[in-house]
Amino acid sequence: MEKRKVLPLPPGPRPMPIIGNIRGIDINAPWLGYTEWGKQYGDIVYSHLFGQHIKVAIELLEKRSYNYSDRPDLPTNVLLGFGFNTILMKYGARWRYQRRIFHQAFRAEASLNYRPMQQRKAQQLIRNMLDTPEKFVSHVRAFSSSVIMSASYDYDTKHDDPLVALIGMSLELAVQELKPEIAAVFIAFPILLRLPAWFPGMSIKRKAIQSREWVREWMNDPFQYVLKRTAEGTAQSCMVSNALRRIDRKDTYGEITIKECAATAFGAASETTDSVLQVFILAMVLFPEIQAKAHTLIDSVVGASRLPTFEDRSSLQYIDAILRETLRWHPILPLSVTHASVDSDVYEGYYIPKGAIIMPNVWAMSQNEQKYPNPSQFSPERFLNADGNLNDDTVNMAFGFGRRICVGRHFADASVWIAMSGLLAMFTFSKRIGADGEAIEFEPQWSSGIATHPLPFPCSITPRVRKADI
Numbered sequence: 358m359e360k361r362k363v364l365p366l367p368p369g370p371r372p373m374p375i376i377g378n379i380r381g382i383d384i385n386a387p388w389l390g391y392t393e394w395g396k397q398y399g400d401i402v403y404s405h406l407f408g409q410h411i412k413v414a415i416e417l418l419e420k421r422s423y424n425y426s427d428r429p430d431l432p433t434n435v436l437l438g439f440g441f442n443t444i445l446m447k448y449g450a451r452w453r454y455q456r457r458i459f460h461q462a463f464r465a466e467a468s469l470n471y472r473p474m475q476q477r478k479a480q481q482l483i484r485n486m487l488d489t490p491e492k493f494v495s496h497v498r499a500f501s502s503s504v505i506m507s508a509s510y511d512y513d514t515k516h517d518d519p520l521v522a523l524i525g526m527s528l529e530l531a532v533q534e535l536k537p538e539i540a541a542v543f544i545a546f547p548i549l550l551r552l553p554a555w556f557p558g559m560s561i562k563r564k565a566i567q568s569r570e571w572v573r574e575w576m577n578d579p580f581q582y583v584l585k586r587t588a589e590g591t592a593q594s595c596m597v598s599n600a601l602r603r604i605d606r607k608d609t610y611g612e613i614t615i616k617e618c619a620a621t622a623f624g625a626a627s628e629t630t631d632s633v634l635q636v637f638i639l640a641m642v643l644f645p646e647i648q649a650k651a652h653t654l655i656d657s658v659v660g661a662s663r664l665p666t667f668e669d670r671s672s673l674q675y676i677d678a679i680l681r682e683t684l685r686w687h688p689i690l691p692l693s694v695t696h697a698s699v700d701s702d703v704y705e706g707y708y709i710p711k712g713a714i715i716m717p718n719v720w721a722m723s724q725n726e727q728k729y730p731n732p733s734q735f736s737p738e739r740f741l742n743a744d745g746n747l748n749d750d751t752v753n754m755a756f757g758f759g760r761r762i763c764v765g766r767h768f769a770d771a772s773v774w775i776a777m778s779g780l781l782a783m784f785t786f787s788k789r790i791g792a793d794g795e796a797i798e799f800e801p802q803w804s805s806g807i808a809t810h811p812l813p814f815p816c817s818i819t820p821r822v823r824k825a826d827i
């Protein structure tokens with residue numbers, strides 16, 4: 358409080374009574390409004406939202422990570438049954454334990470073990486695309502789910518897997534309801550949490566009953582599958598079986614924590630991987646000249662008789678540049694995941710209150726014209742040096758910051774790369790031709806929520822003349 362007496366809060370828009378700055382913000386794409394504030398007030402913008410402090414800054418998240426690795430209170434999180442989730446968990450011992458289990462399974466070195474599986478799943482994706490290209494959205498989704506189900510539980514998902522469908526429904530609901538703006542209403546007016554589910558305007562409570570039921574099911578069923586296989590002696594290496602092997606058999610807290618991590622992993626991995634690949638396909642349709650370059654490169658390095666493998670990666674740097682540009686061009690988590698300050702702090706002469714919510718505006722960072730000229734253009738060349746090798750910009754911001762940085766990023770990077778390179782080797786993605794013989798023009802539309810992906814768009818996927826053995 359003493360610091361607060363002499364130091365100003367960072368600059369920002371003037372709040373209205375009670376509702377704060379919510380009026381300036383489009384709830385479906387809040388990052389756009391925050392980006393405008395950034396242009397007006399500078400790199401750090403302080404705003405008020407229903408009594409919640411929102412700050413925009415990344416330096417704090419990286420350099421003072423010890424103080425900025427908490428998460429905001431999200432009463433809607435527990436309400437919807439997601440209190441177990443590593444991503445939204447408050448900084449502390451429970452989070453640290455979960456993070457360690459994740460780290461053991463998905464650190465850079467451990468992630469190499471999943472490569473044969475990722476390669477197999479990418480081949481399956483390509484076979485599915487060859488059979489029914491018009492169902493490309495569901496094939497990409499199936500790929501993204503199946504890699505993480507294998508890595509977490511050694512569970513081979515089936516076509517239209519009911520478990521995956523259940524998790525998908527549950528996460529879709531959560532993504533819609535876990536917006537910080539909705540949570541802010543409940544924080545400002547906690548009395549709302551006590552209203553019954555039938556009360557007008559309390560649809561979130563009705564959805565929460567369903568959500569908790571779904572979460573219980575998808576948390577337990579695949580975990581029981583691993584326990585059963587362990588008892589039978591048929592369990593293969595995966596995050597759950599390996600972690601179970603490391604704990605005492607009577608350690609029920611350890612067992613619950615492993616279960617929570619595996620359940621988190623699906624939610625964290627499937628939607629993100631899927632969305633990145635959807636953005637990639639959209640970009641290939643809209644920027645055919647980039648795709649043509651990738652085709653030429655793959656043909657010259659890999660030839661037409663096989664698919665790219667991880668061993669080819671260093672010779673296919675342009676594909677990596679496409680991957681980075683996909684993460685930059687349209688970040689799937691435009692406001693990343695919010696952090697919170699553990700304690701009050703002073704930054705560049707500004708006072709930052711304890712518990713301030715830090716919302717890193719990844720959208721603004723990725724569309725920064727100084728760093729990325731003509732940002733709406735999809736240009737992988739931004740990530741290449743004059744000699745054609747990759748530069749140092751790894752677009753790390755897409756995976757978050759400091760101690761909360763995405764713990765699955767090495768695994769994610771490999772899943773996305775092997776899928777992208779295989780799809781480019783085998784297919785041409787283009788605008789669909791209409792009845793008049795002309796390409797159907799369209800303006801990309803995006804889903805709203807904390808994570809965003811392209812809404813369905815007309816697309817034609819044609820196999821290239823290749824004899825790859827898949």
Ligand code: HEM
Pocket residue numbers: 443444445456459463505621622625626627629630633689690693694695696754755756757758759760761762763764765766768769770773
């Ligand atoms: C392209 C795909 C992915 C993207 C873009 C992505 C992005 C992110 C971002 C932005 C965060 C928040 C970081 C922060 O708070 O600063 C995060 C957290 C997390 N991600 Fe990912 N992620 C991806 C894939 C994965 C995968 C495959 C896994 C699991 C294998 C995973 C597991 C996690 C977990 C557990 C957290 C929470 C970390 C914590 O709060 O300590 N993610 N991810």
